[in-house]
Amino acid sequence: MAGSEDRSFEAMRLAARIAEDFRREIAVAERTPTASYAEVIKALRAPLPETGGDAVEIIENLNRLAREGLRSPSAPRFFGWVMGGSHLTGVAADFLTSAWGQNTGNVQVSPSGSAFEAVVVDWILELLDLPRSASVGVVTGATVANFVGLSAARSSQLAKQGWDVEADGLYGAPPLRVLIGADAHTTVYGALKFLGLGAKRVREIATDDLGRMLPSDFERALGEDDAPAIAIGQCGQINTGASDPFAEIAPMAREAGAWLHVDSAFGLWSRSSPKLKHLAEGLDLADSWAVDGHKWLQTPYDCGFAIVRDVEAHRRAMSFSASYLPVADTSERNPSDYVPELSRRARGFAAWAMIRQLGRDGIARMVESNVDVAQAMATSMAQIDGVELVCPVELNQFMVRIGDTDEVAEGDRLTLATVEQLQRDAMAFAGPAQWRGRWVIRFSVISAATTPEDGDMTVEALRKAWETVRNAN
Numbered sequence: 389m390a391g392s393e394d395r396s397f398e399a400m401r402l403a404a405r406i407a408e409d410f411r412r413e414i415a416v417a418e419r420t421p422t423a424s425y426a427e428v429i430k431a432l433r434a435p436l437p438e439t440g441g442d443a444v445e446i447i448e449n450l451n452r453l454a455r456e457g458l459r460s461p462s463a464p465r466f467f468g469w470v471m472g473g474s475h476l477t478g479v480a481a482d483f484l485t486s487a488w489g490q491n492t493g494n495v496q497v498s499p500s501g502s503a504f505e506a507v508v509v510d511w512i513l514e515l516l517d518l519p520r521s522a523s524v525g526v527v528t529g530a531t532v533a534n535f536v537g538l539s540a541a542r543s544s545q546l547a548k549q550g551w552d553v554e555a556d557g558l559y560g561a562p563p564l565r566v567l568i569g570a571d572a573h574t575t576v577y578g579a580l581k582f583l584g585l586g587a588k589r590v591r592e593i594a595t596d597d598l599g600r601m602l603p604s605d606f607e608r609a610l611g612e613d614d615a616p617a618i619a620i621g622q623c624g625q626i627n628t629g630a631s632d633p634f635a636e637i638a639p640m641a642r643e644a645g646a647w648l649h650v651d652s653a654f655g656l657w658s659r660s661s662p663k664l665k666h667l668a669e670g671l672d673l674a675d676s677w678a679v680d681g682h683k684w685l686q687t688p689y690d691c692g693f694a695i696v697r698d699v700e701a702h703r704r705a706m707s708f709s710a711s712y713l714p715v716a717d718t719s720e721r722n723p724s725d726y727v728p729e730l731s732r733r734a735r736g737f738a739a740w741a742m743i744r745q746l747g748r749d750g751i752a753r754m755v756e757s758n759v760d761v762a763q764a765m766a767t768s769m770a771q772i773d774g775v776e777l778v779c780p781v782e783l784n785q786f787m788v789r790i791g792d793t794d795e796v797a798e799g800d801r802l803t804l805a806t807v808e809q810l811q812r813d814a815m816a817f818a819g820p821a822q823w824r825g826r827w828v829i830r831f832s833v834i835s836a837a838t839t840p841e842d843g844d845m846t847v848e849a850l851r852k853a854w855e856t857v858r859n860a861n
């Protein structure tokens with residue numbers, strides 16, 4: 389037995405070496421997967437192993453079989469989707485989290501896992517300047533954070549009508565209305581689906597060119613019906629980076645007795661910067677917020693925060709009890725009281741490590757630098773002949789369209805060909821998206837690793853990709 393344990397420790401050291409090699413490699417070079425899903429599966433498919441194996445060999449094989457199909461969201465010129473950089477300090481803390489094997493459901497099962505989370509959530513409220521008395525669930529990401537915030541919203545709005553949704557469910561419950569911006573993120577509709585509120589049973593609020601709710605339509609919608617409402621706002625639209633006009637809509641929601649939930653997966657981090665804070669003014673008047681750790685905080689996957697002003701509604705919606713589960717006293721915080729899971733990863737260690745690594749000032753400077761780089765990239769790209777900036781840069785997300793043609797189909801074709809070429813050239817990575825019925829190339833600048841030079845190199849990469857496409861046409 390001792391022999392196989394030694395092999396497992398050797399495998400851990402090997403894993404650390406493989407991790408270091410990978411991160412050194414992608415720190416200087418963009419790395420687009422050289423194997424497709426089908427190719428990885430082909431190499432991987434094997435009969436179910438009947439007998440055990442050797443730990444070192446297993447990790448060697450894992451590396452060999454996975455390597456070619458790995459993407460590199462942590463590379464400095466990775467601008468695809470909206471993905472943070474899995475900072476190495478967070479990764480190191482995450483190694484320990486796995487090795488320590490803490491099941492962080494409550495304070496007795498893991499005193500340290502619970503305590504680190506308790507400190508992290510206080511720091512998060514301070515960093516984002518949200519009500520210090522709010523409760524925070526540490527979850528897998530904004531998808532689940534939206535679910536948690538909207539669970540509390542459902543609980544509170546029905547409790548006000550004398551209905552206990554936790555006990556009695558939705559059968560026969562008084563109706564709730566849901567108001568949502570027309571450019572909301574798909575995961576919010578997912579949360580409505582899970583909660584029995586219905587992804588289609590919503591009143592969509594008209595939005596402007598940047599995807600921001602029109603306050604006049606929001607006001608109209610609030611007045612259309614007397615049923616209690618849940619309003620869902622957004623801070624950081626994935627295509628434009630823009631935020632709803634919270635200074636206008638949050639007081640309206642309050643006045644009407646609506647619960648305002650904000651999907652702010654990355655945009656909420658603008659509040660960490662004194663320079664950018666004005667972009668989300670009034671957002672602190674909302675009732676719940678969803679934000680990711682694995683986007684702008686650069687924690688490894690996965691990490692998100694569900695923040696709720698009404699602690700009782702949050703706990704009512706999420707907590708459960710059993711004789712063998714310890715009840716926290718008033719000085720303690722049981723992590724599982726604020727999330728849907730019981731057994732869970734100790735995400736507080738990596739989040740703590742990242743906040744310690746960057747500090748308040750470092751987080752603000754990273755966010756500001758990403759926004760500056762996005763602005764500079766967009767400005768330079770717009771100067772390339774045949775490249776159009778789709779809308780002004782509000783934050784860190786922006787879109788370009790290729791081809792300089794009024795013909796939609798031709799513009800779509802050239803845009804898609806250029807983004808494919810950009811990915812093939814593998815100097816930088818960005819992906820296609822649709823906005824207002826047209827294909828665009830979308831850039832998301834959201835990594836601590838990205839420098840202004842990376843921005844310049846990416847502008848050149850786009851110029852070259854577009855030139856290749858133009859010469860081939």
Ligand SMILES: *Cc1c(COP(=O)(O)O)cnc(C)c1O
Nearest residue numbers: 470529530531573575651653680
């Ligand atoms: C990323 C994102 C989500 C989903 O978050 P996950 O971390 O993928 O769970 C929701 N809303 C917005 C605006 C996002 O950017």
